[in-house]
Amino acid sequence: MTRIGIALYLITIVIIASPLLVALYLYRNDLTSLVVPQFGTGYFLTSITQGSDTFGYKGYEVINPGQSVRLILSISNPSSVKVTIDSISATLYCHEHGTFIGLVQGENTPIEIPPSASAVLKLRLLFTQEGKTDIDTYHAGHNNLYLDLRNAEIGVQGMKFNYQEFGEVGPVEIPTS
Numbered sequence: 363m364t365r366i367g368i369a370l371y372l373i374t375i376v377i378i379a380s381p382l383l384v385a386l387y388l389y390r391n392d393l394t395s396l397v398v399p400q401f402g403t404g405y406f407l408t409s410i411t412q413g414s415d416t417f418g419y420k421g422y423e424v425i426n427p428g429q430s431v432r433l434i435l436s437i438s439n440p441s442s443v444k445v446t447i448d449s450i451s452a453t454l455y456c457h458e459h460g461t462f463i464g465l466v467q468g469e470n471t472p473i474e475i476p477p478s479a480s481a482v483l484k485l486r487l488l489f490t491q492e493g494k495t496d497i498d499t500y501h502a503g504h505n506n507l508y509l510d511l512r513n514a515e516i517g518v519q520g521m522k523f524n525y526q527e528f529g530e531v532g533p534v535e536i537p538t539s
């Protein structure tokens with residue numbers, strides 16, 4: 363294989379690989395980090411895919427009523443190295459009803475998160491019509507909306523990772539419109 367061919371092959375492997383293989387790739391030049399993966403970026407990636415406390419929902423701001431809001435999350439880095447999130451995008455579904463709510467995209471990326479610290483992540487959510495209807499019908503005036511993030515693409519340290527299921531945020535309180 364050519365050099366480029368090998369690089370593409372490796373990237374493909376990383377995209378479909380399990381978090382452990384991702385860690386193996388990231389630490390191919392520093393295998394001691396694998397022995398204690400809690401000290402590296404691999405640990406950060408593992409923690410975000412396990413839907414642990416990495417993401418915390420903080421609130422939202424209305425950008426354009428009925429069309430877009432800004433979701434404010436905290437994102438924590440439990441590892442002992444600085445992690446840079448280059449980009450993030452995902453689709454959102456109502457956990458209870460399965461409705462396609464809309465698309466989210468990182469607004470304030472890239473973000474650097476120092477070791478053992480957290481940063482504020484702002485996501486812009488663009489509603490679909492069915493998503494707006496679901497929220498108005500079932501969630502307006504309640505604090506019962508949980509959102510599933512799917513088909514997420516996250517850029518970390520210059521590489522892109524794709525996840526079919528990325529976890530859940532909520533509860534999101536929806537004011538009466």
Ligand SMILES: [Zn+2]
Nearest residue numbers: 456459496500
């Ligand atoms: Zn719903």
